[in-house]
Amino acid sequence: MTTHAPQAGQAVTLPTTLDEAVAALAAMPAAVPVAGGTDLMAAVNSGQLRPTALVGLGRISEIRGWQYQDGHALLGAGLTHARMGARAAGPPQIRNAGTLGGNIASAAPTGDALPVLAALEATLIIAGPGGARREMPVSHLLAGMEMLRGGELIGYVRVPLLHAPQIFLKATGRTGPGRAVASVALVLDPARRGVRCAVGAIAPMPLRPLDAEQWVARLIDWDNNRTIVPEALHAFGEYVAAACIPDAVPGVDGSVPELPPAVLHLRRTVAALARRALGRALS
Ligand SMILES: Cc1cc2nc3c(=O)[nH]c(=O)nc-3n(C[C@H](O)[C@H](O)[C@H](O)COP(=O)(O)OP(=O)(O)OC[C@H]3O[C@@H](n4cnc5c(N)ncnc54)[C@H](O)[C@@H]3O)c2cc1C
Incomplete structure (x- = not known):
């Protein structure tokens, strides 16, 4: 393990094992672990974070x-x-x-x-x-x-290890790499005849549309090359999107207000990603 002081008052410790890193953090409770630094340095550069010591994980x-x-x-x-x-x-x-x-x-x-x-x-x-x-x-x-x-x-x-296709699709709202506006991960679990799906970026944590997963798993012909009818693929997309972005709450008069256009657009995006992800996983 080596220690540097690149800036006055800031120690950087570079352990070479996980246990050394944990020990370094225990010895310096104010120290912050840093791996690639892509998020951490953004926080430092914007002034949100001022760590007095860093424990670098890059040599482990x-x-x-x-x-x-x-x-x-x-x-x-x-x-x-x-x-x-x-x-x-x-x-x-x-x-x-x-x-x-x-x-x-x-x-x-x-x-x-x-x-x-x-x-x-x-x-x-x-x-x-x-x-x-x-x-x-x-x-x-x-x-x-x-x-x-x-x-x-x-x-x-x-x-x-599920030994079956796993698909991740994301929409970024721009061409080229960028942060997700919405994303869908979908995995098949042939041993349990299951489909597992998670929708990212539209909520603070990934959402699992469990009812939609169970519903669509029963429509897949697992014994016949994992086939499904196209209508079920489409309905799965809509089911996932509605589960993750529900309709607005009815007013006191019982009428359901329209979702704002941006939310409707996001719902359509999630539906398209979920439909495509399942289609690719089964193809
Ligand atoms: C321009 C830009 C574009 C980006 N685009 C994307 C994108 O498209 N998709 C995406 O997913 N992310 C994106 N990111 C975010 C970023 O790259 C990821 O979140 C990255 O995986 C963070 O890893 P890191 O090693 O750089 O973390 P660091 O910046 O080193 O650390 C981040 C946080 O995790 C803690 N930490 C690190 N490792 C450990 C550990 N082993 N145990 C406990 N705590 C730990 C640190 O203390 C810190 O709080 C983008 C970032 C930037 C700057």
Whole structure:
């Protein structure tokens, strides 16, 4: 482990193992972990954050790769978007630096990894003091049901190997890479004859349209090349969109007000993404 002081009063510690990083955070409770720095440095540059010490995670090789274990893939939190093949996550410099762990810890609604992990029902392996490890569903962290305790780090993300197509589509509102206006992750789970879908960017955390998932899973002919009639594909898109962006609440006279045009547009976008995602997964 090495320590630098690039600016007066700011120490940067560069541990080479996860446990060293946790120990460094325990020794300096005011220190902030930094991985690729794409979110953190934006906060520093805008004056929102003034950390007196940083614990850099970039030299921890154990979290920069992945391995297979008990029917799951164990993804290191230090994997970059580029190494995960996430071609739509920002411009190349962001994809080369930004990490999976940073994406999760930032928990921005536009985080591209988040709907994917929600659809996969992924869990986090959290490293704590004294070599402790605990596991929690990603959705618990994103919903605020469980938090990272002081000095803890996201070490790995455990995702099931489903041996079936997994699709992520996002709409950005502009050409080229950009932050999502809406996104849809969809995975097939042939062993359970299930479809799992999560909609990102339109709410503070990814939304799971559970009724739509169960409804459409029953319409797929799992024994016949996973086929579905086109009308069901279309209806699935509408079902997902209406579940995530419901109609306005009826007024006292019972009439239902029209949704504003921008919301209707977003609903149509989500419907199109969900329909296409399921179509591609089944094709
Ligand atoms: C121009 C631009 C475009 C972008 N476009 C996209 C996009 O299209 N899609 C997208 O998803 N994101 C996008 N981002 C956001 C960003 O790149 C991602 O959120 C990235 O994955 C963050 O990872 P990082 O390693 O850079 O995190 P950092 O900036 O290093 O850290 C972010 C936060 O996570 C914490 N942290 C980091 N690693 C850990 C860990 N292992 N355990 C606990 N806490 C940790 C840090 O303390 C900090 O609070 C964009 C950012 C920019 C600046």
